[in-house]
Amino acid sequence: MLRFLMIAKIAAASLMTVFVGMSVNAADRISDFSLTDSEGRFFQLSRHGDEQAIVLFSYDPQSRDARRAASDLADVAEQFEGQKVEFLMINSTGSVDKLAMREAAEKEDITLRILMDDTQLVAKELGLSRTAEVAILDPTAKEVVYRGALNDRFSQGSRARRAKEHYVADALTAFIAGQSIAAEQAESKGDEIDFSTSAAVVSSVSYANDVAPILKERCVTCHMEGGIAPFAMSSHQMVQGWSPMIREVLITKRMPPGQIGAEYSNQFHGVNQISVEETQKLVHWIDSGAGNDSSTDPLAEYKISPVKWGHGEPDMIVNIPPQTIPATGTVEYRNLVLPLDLPEDKWVKAVEFVAGDTTVLHHIIAWAQAPDTGRGRRTNPFGILNQGIGLGAYAPGNTINTYPDDAGFPLAQGSGLILQMHYTSSGKETVDASEIGIHFWDEEPERAILGGSAADLEIAIAPFEANHEMVASKKFRKDAYLTMVGPHMHYRGQDANFKLVYPDGTEEEILNVPNYQFNWQKTYDFKEPKFLPAGTEMVFRATFDNSAMNPYNPDPSAEISWGEQTWQEMMFGFFRYVDAESSEGE
Numbered sequence: 001m002l003r004f005l006m007i008a009k010i011a012a013a014s015l016m017t018v019f020v021g022m023s024v025n026a027a028d029r030i031s032d033f034s035l036t037d038s039e040g041r042f043f044q045l046s047r048h049g050d051e052q053a054i055v056l057f058s059y060d061p062q063s064r065d066a067r068r069a070a071s072d073l074a075d076v077a078e079q080f081e082g083q084k085v086e087f088l089m090i091n092s093t094g095s096v097d098k099l100a101m102r103e104a105a106e107k108e109d110i111t112l113r114i115l116m117d118d119t120q121l122v123a124k125e126l127g128l129s130r131t132a133e134v135a136i137l138d139p140t141a142k143e144v145v146y147r148g149a150l151n152d153r154f155s156q157g158s159r160a161r162r163a164k165e166h167y168v169a170d171a172l173t174a175f176i177a178g179q180s181i182a183a184e185q186a187e188s189k190g191d192e193i194d195f196s197t198s199a200a201v202v203s204s205v206s207y208a209n210d211v212a213p214i215l216k217e218r219c220v221t222c223h224m225e226g227g228i229a230p231f232a233m234s235s236h237q238m239v240q241g242w243s244p245m246i247r248e249v250l251i252t253k254r255m256p257p258g259q260i261g262a263e264y265s266n267q268f269h270g271v272n273q274i275s276v277e278e279t280q281k282l283v284h285w286i287d288s289g290a291g292n293d294s295s296t297d298p299l300a301e302y303k304i305s306p307v308k309w310g311h312g313e314p315d316m317i318v319n320i321p322p323q324t325i326p327a328t329g330t331v332e333y334r335n336l337v338l339p340l341d342l343p344e345d346k347w348v349k350a351v352e353f354v355a356g357d358t359t360v361l362h363h364i365i366a367w368a369q370a371p372d373t374g375r376g377r378r379t380n381p382f383g384i385l386n387q388g389i390g391l392g393a394y395a396p397g398n399t400i401n402t403y404p405d406d407a408g409f410p411l412a413q414g415s416g417l418i419l420q421m422h423y424t425s426s427g428k429e430t431v432d433a434s435e436i437g438i439h440f441w442d443e444e445p446e447r448a449i450l451g452g453s454a455a456d457l458e459i460a461i462a463p464f465e466a467n468h469e470m471v472a473s474k475k476f477r478k479d480a481y482l483t484m485v486g487p488h489m490h491y492r493g494q495d496a497n498f499k500l501v502y503p504d505g506t507e508e509e510i511l512n513v514p515n516y517q518f519n520w521q522k523t524y525d526f527k528e529p530k531f532l533p534a535g536t537e538m539v540f541r542a543t544f545d546n547s548a549m550n551p552y553n554p555d556p557s558a559e560i561s562w563g564e565q566t567w568q569e570m571m572f573g574f575f576r577y578v579d580a581e582s583s584e585g586e
Contacts, residue, residue, distance in 0.1 A: 030142050033122050034253040034515070035090070035115040038101040040261055042495055042514035043088070043115055044252060045139050047549045052084040052176055054137040055168065057150070058128045058190065059089040059114060061096065061104035065190040066131040069154045070110055073134075076150070076169050077112065085172060089114040092123035092193055094276070098263075118262075118276050120198045121251065121283055132190030134168050136175065146171040148185035155186035201277050202284035207236055208294035211285050214278045215239065216302060218256050226306045228358070235300040236292045243290040250279055257520040258397060261512035268511075268524040269402070310400050311350050314437030316340070318417060322433040325360045325423045333564055334421040337369060342415065347408035347444055351401045352437040353394035357430050362422040362566060363521075364394040366436060371414030389451060389523075389574050391417075394434075395488070397520030404483050404529055407578045408445040424566055447578040449483070454540035454573040461492065461560035461569065466547035468492075470571050473539045479580035482530040482538075485511055486523030488572040491552045492544040492560060493518060498573060503535035516542075518552060518566070523574065531580070540573025 034044040048054055057073050059066050070089070077087040089112050091101060101114055117123055126135045127147055132154050136146035149155035151163035171181045205211065215223075215233050223229040233239050239246070249255035256272045265273035318338060325331060355361045367390035391409050392401030403409065423432065454472040461468045487496035496513040511524055548556040554567045562569060 028127075028144055030125055030137070030144055031248065031251055032142060033125060033251045035117055035122060036098075036261070036514045038091075038098045038105065038114040038116060040098065040497070040509075040512040040514055041113070042253075043113070044515075045137065045142065046252075047545075047551070048086060048139045050084065050547070050549055051086050051139055053086075053145075053172060054139050055085060055087045055172070056115075056126065056128075056135045056137065057087070057089045057112075058123070058131050058133045058135075058188075058193070059091055059110075060093050060131045060191065060193075061101070061108070062093075063131040063191045065154055065188075067108055069132040069150050069190070070108060072150055072153065072163060073168075074110075074112070076166070076172075079169060080172060083176065085176070087112055090117050090122065090128070091115070092117040092120050092128060094118055094120050094197060095194075119279050119283075120193075120195060121280065123193060124195075125251070128193065130188045130190040130192055133188035136168065136171055138175075145175055146181055146185060149188040152186065154189055156189045158189060198280055201280050205281045205285050205288075206294060207285065207290075207292040208296050208298055210281050211239075212236075212298035212302075214274075214282060215299065218272055218274050218278065220299070220302065220304060224304050224306060233299055236297045239299065240290040240292075243286045247283055247286045250274075250283055253515060257517065258513075258522045259515065260524070261514065264511055267526060267528075269527055270400075271524070308354060309352055309437050311352050311402070311437070311439060314352060315440045316438040318436040318438065320356075320364075320419065320421075320432075320434045320436065322356075322431050323421065323423065325357070325430050325432060326425055327427055327429045328425050330565060331360075331423040331425055334423070336419040336421060337416055338419065339416045340411065342411060342413050344413050346411045347441040348391060348411055348438055349403055349408050349441045349445070350439040351392035352439075353392070353399050354435040354437070355394060355399070356433040356435070358396065359426045360423045360430055361394070361432055361434060362396075362424050363420075364422075364434065364436075365389055365420040366391045366393065367418045367420075368409070368411055369416040369418045371412050389486075389576075391438075393523075393574075395521035396518070398486070398522045401523070402525055403449045403576070404447075404481075404578065406446040407449045407483065408441050408447075409449050422564070449576055449578060450480075451574070451576045453575065454538055456571045457562045459560065459562040459569050459571060461544050461546045463557045463559055464547050466545050466549065467494070468544040468546065469541065470544070471539060471541050472571060472573060473537050474573075474575070475535065475537045476532050476577070477534060479534050480532045480536075480577045481580060482510075482526065482532055482575060482577050484523055484525045484574075484576040485538075486521070486574045487513055487516060487540070487542060488521060488570055488574060489516060489518070489542055489544065490566050490569050491518050491554060492546050492550065492569055494543040494545040494550070496543075496573070497541040499539050499541075500530075500532065501537040501539060503533055529578070532577070538573070538575060540571075542571050542573070544569060 032046045134150050135144050138145050150168050152158055152165035153160045153163040174181050220233050223233040225232045256274050265271045454474040456470050456472040485498050493516040496516050498511040499509045501507050560569050
């Protein structure tokens, strides 16, 4: 319904009017949407269905009216404290970054969360066109039930110094009581939001010149025939048919998967981060009918097929013995030892995993087993996850493990692999036959790759508890170069964050994962390894959501502790590093 409503408005008005003058009537349905706030935390409307109402206040620190109205909004929030109403601010200017917003909020003594609408698409969705404008949302029905001025002090044409008519407070009181809200809703006198940049971006979007290249870059590597995605973007017709879903996953930030804080996306290899402009173009094209006014179809002409080994043909392929997985029940960890029959010492530069059956394979962790010298038992790291992920690990969404150019993992002649295999039953008996591809250096590299984790095994999450935060840390005793970080949690994992605390007390955030997804457990390899002076502490923060609002939660009534199974929890901030001094210098 919303899509056709928006198309009608586009047809009836100029492009600038669409972006600036849109006014959606209260009680109109809206789409689910997701945004990141100024602290890097994730917000999704549908995950707040336990609230009776969401109040969104359009805020711009450059707007005098918005700054003044923020104080009155705080009074309204205090009035409804203890009720199932959440008050938030939203910045839809598209011109303020998170740090500047945090500094402005601190200066104005603002304590409410400020959502960052960088694409301006949510403002468009909600019909917000001015600062100091308020939208009251019904998060369950996904409707705007009120839109307008906060009170008569900030209504259009008002010069009042104090409010006498409290529009938002009255509308909230009526809505919570199940009563109708007054039809007349005064317009805010706040500054108009500048949508000109957004309008320029989408002024002449075409399928052939704009949309197809974005889909090739961001989507087709998974959405191909035989790929891991549920449908192939193989033609305009296919994309047009799936366009409502494509819009939904863009607005809720579900796709592309594994999105991180945009400010970090260029620091790591292989981050498929969609840009603000790309998102604007795709959504505008879909809202305009997802047509193709060209005689060509670039996607139909684009020939691509799945590649088994993403890092090239491995020097060694290890076939893991087939594992029969029962249809139901708990599958205990399986620990396998596989000989490698290496004729000489080797140095590993990358490890790849090809999952045999992704529906049941939870993870593989591969360690090296030292050669048997006949002088005692060889090291057996089964279960010692705190030692890191060894040579490498597979988890959903993460198949390739690479090391920096001058580093490798030593495999001595006669050594083998120790594998920790974790499976989850899927309702159907199956056989998993996964493979491991190992790539070797031609010559010995300068440094050996090392690893570990910042972890906490003392997990205790109460039933129905949301926003359970945990922090773990790890100190580097010697100068080192950090090469990789990666969070690991299970179904209650909500967000993850890594920061460094240097010996002089300064702090640096190095990765923020606002919306952790169990099915996309990526590791993040730095393009340029980060130098850590001795005494640097890595701090890993993770948040867990055991509430009924977590759509992935298998049982919100359960009390959650540490455990190996997916319905239990883990809290690991894995990392890889190399010593600053080369092995030759030691």
